Amino acid sequence: MSKQPGTAPLFVTPSYREVMRLLILGGTSFVGRAIVETARRGGHDVTIFNRGRTRPELFPDVTRLTGDRDTGDYRALDAEWDAVVDVSAYVPRHVGQFAEALDDRIGRYLLISTGAVYGRPGARKAPEDTTEKITAATYGPLKVACEDVAWDRYGDRATIVRPGIVAGPHDPTDRFTYWVRRAARGGRVLLSGSPDAPMQVVDSRDLAALVVTLLADDRPGTFDATGPAEPVTMAEMIRICARSAGREAEVVAVPGETAGLGLPLVLTDPADYWQYEVNSAPSRKVGLPSTPLSATAAAVLAWDRDRGEPPMSVGLDPENEAKLLTRSA
Secondary structure, eight states: OOOOTTSOOOOOOOOOSSOOEEEEESOSSSHHHHHHHHHHHTTOEEEEEEOSOSOTTSOTTSEEEEOBTTTTBOTTOOSOEEEEEEOSOOSHHHHHHHHHHHTTSEEEEEEEOOGGGEEETTEEOOOOOSOOOOOTTTHHHHHHHHHHHHHHHHGGGEEEEEEOSEESTTOSSOHHHHHHHHHHTOEEEEESSOTTSEEOOEEHHHHHHHHHHHHHTTOOEEEEEOOOSSOEEHHHHHHHHHHHTTOOEEEEEOOGGGTTSOOTTOOOOGGGGGGGOOOOHHHHHTTOOOOOHHHHHHHHHHHHHHTTOOOOSSSOOHHHHHHHHHHHO
């Protein structure tokens, strides 16, 4: 992969052994969008199933079926597929009802889960099956329950992918985009928490490549997916983002009393650092690429500028950051 400083990288499309008929549940937001794009570049026959509300103008030449998982409306799914990628299952009912609707008309079922299923290194949280209300506290346990239903219904035909923080173009959360945009201005960059705290993000296109490879290989199992391949700290991440924009950044750690600023991706308690120290080496052995963090940052910067740099939903605005930097000088 090569790029010029400050430009989007050239993403190399992986190759796959055979053409598959794929059904993507979701497919027009962020992770699902990357999976659709990667699968189509690989020559696969893709069908999208969703409510038709998010970016309905995308992929005009892709078969699009409309339904609603919240009401259990799967009537449009009247065909067969080699594999299914479930990007939009957030409660166990979604997985169970889909399995009932499709019965044996699919080959492999791949669930996009989350690293939030872990309550401590290597150990899953208890499943949540008493509520469908998604909060910061229930999100991980609900995904645990989704995984359990997937294993119960599909057995060896199930594959679980657990991404960490996903970064890339079209990210609706602004979490990584905030740091890319801020670092692109260069200068003194305010950071709550320790500059030496670990940081992990996985490029959305790397995640998509892993998903399609696992399906092409018909590989069961559970796969953690995060990056970059080489460990970085929060401060290093900011400096890499700055250099990707042709700038330099000085990371300024703020005093403890301002640690609750709500800056995205920051872990202020060292007891939580394990969340950004997940081992994805097994996934790399079976198909997770290793896009450099600088290339991910350059792609996000180009996309953010192309969309006009709208207001961020997270982080500090420049004026408030400047005030805090002045106080910490």
